[in-house]
Each structure stands twice: as structure tokens, then as C-alpha cells.
Amino acid sequence: MTWDAQVWNFACTLFKRSTPTLIAALPCDQRVLLSALVEAHVVEARPDNNPYVLCPECHQQHGHVVDLGGSGGTAVGCDCPDCGIVTVTPDYRLTVELDTRWLAAQLRLALGISGNDGPVELAEGVWRLGSLRHEPVLLARCVSRLWARSALLGRMRSSTTGRALALTPQTSLPLPAEPFEEGIMWMPLQRCFVLNGSRLSCIEPPPSPRAELARAAQRPVEAVHGPFSDDFEWVFLKDYPHNPIRLTRAQAAVFRALWSFNGEPRKGEVVMARAGLKGNKPAEVFKVKTENKGKPEYEAPRYAYSRLVEVNAREGTYALKL
Ligand SMILES: [Zn+2]
Structure with a gap:
């Protein structure tokens, strides 16, 4: 990774955090990156008001x-349980934050957004930067902030095309190639922009509507059996960020079996037998392994199961909520 890319990556890491970062807590390599951001005037440094401080002596x-x-009252100390009173220099308690006004202004410039309609903070950590091709451009500290605000995202869509652009940092968690529902086009900050000094440039243009259409073509078009696709391999939950949800064969078989009982409760073993599966607990096939926790492609089917299946633990029966 080039030096500029490392600096920009680090800037995105700072942006992801909703709270200021204590300089003293940063490892050496990040402090070097930080100094480049300080030089470019894109971070704001402030004294930390936390009544506790990491001991400068033991760092434990x-x-x-x-x-x-x-x-x-400028001279302060740290009353460390191990080291006793240790003098703390003022710069040791400095915190830094990425200047969000700088970021918003640079992203507008890089994307060629003009006009007086932005940026505006819509919710904590979510901004509207303006419009591009009459479609709103949103900036958020992380993908999950937008997932958590699907109603807001829905309201922000263009009234004519139904689309919007979402700019967020990439996360360390693996995300689907398109983490948002159809029409919300994602531009990961690290991939789509580069930082030179204090100037951002766009290196990967916003996805065109044509690319968006191609993507839509790969998806099932509609729910046929209640919320399920014709082959039961997709579930459509409109208010869910990963809509539609892709199921495994076994998960689809469980839903197909439950559907065949028309919402009538059935014993677990009956459902599983109808699905052609072993065991008596339909929930087993929706289990998320520890290493897959938090990954939408695994969590989404489990979510669909919890939303759509009524479990009667006392009777050991399962029914589709229709
Ligand atoms: Zn100490």
C-alpha cells in the first residue's frame, strides 16, 4: 500500500470512530500516519476531559x-494504582478527531456536487452531502449506522429514480459486495477516493444506473409464495437492510415444508421429515457458527427464521406466521 493510501486509510479509521482518539493510546506506526494528517490540517486536536488517564509510566x-x-492548574498527574502519582504532560492527554466538515467539503468537491443544499447532519454520524444527478449523496461513519436507519435511508431516496448514493468507510468485517438494498449504491471511501495532502480525489466513479440494472437482473424478481421466491431460496423482507435474503438449500427446504402446512403448527420432526432433513429442530439449519457471527449472509437467514417462524417450545411445534 502506498504512503498516501495508508494515510487515507487511517483517516477513514478515525472517521469511523464516533469518539475522539487519545493520541497516547495510538501505536507508533499510527502516530506517524497521524502526523501526516495533522500536517494536512484534516484532524482536530483537543484536550481530553476524561477523569482517568492511561498511566504514562507503566502503560497498563x-x-x-x-x-x-x-x-x-496546568500540571496534572495520574494516580496509578501501581506506580503512584506520575506527572502527565499536557500533550499526553490530547485527543484527535477527523474534521468532518473538511471531509464533507472534500467529498463534495471530489464528486462534483455543487449547489447550496448541504452538507446537513441528518442523524448522529449520518450526513447528506448534496445531490448528484438529482440523487441524494449520503455520508455515514459506518455501514451499520445506515442499516440501523433504514427508514431514513428510504426517505432520502430520489423521488424520481428511487436511488441514493451511500459513502462509508469499509469495515474490517467482510461485507457483501453491495451491502445495501437495491437502489442504494455504495461507495466505500477507502476504495473510491485518494488523499493527496489535504485534497481528496475520486478514483472510482459512482456506479452508473446501468451497472445497477445489471445487478438487479441477477436477483429474483418477486415473492411468489408469501414472502418467498418461487423456489423458496429467497425471502423478501422489505424493511430489512439485506433484502432479499438468500437461503441455503436446507433452509429453503425448511421454509417450503412450513409453507406446505399453511401456518398450522407441526412437530419439529414432522417439519424436518417433510424438508427431507435429519433431526427434529428446524432452527439447527439456521444456526450461525461463531466464525460467521455478524456476517450478513449468515445472520440474515436466521433473522428471517426468527421473524417468520412461530415456535411453541412447550409443544415442540413450529408454524409459519402468515
Ligand atoms: Zn502505572
């Missing part, structure tokens, strides 16, 4: 901040 314990007198 947090101690209460104590006043050591001095002129204007």
Missing part, C-alpha cells in the same frame, strides 16, 4: 487525574 493501568497545582 488507568489512574485518576489529579491536580498537581502549578499555574492555572
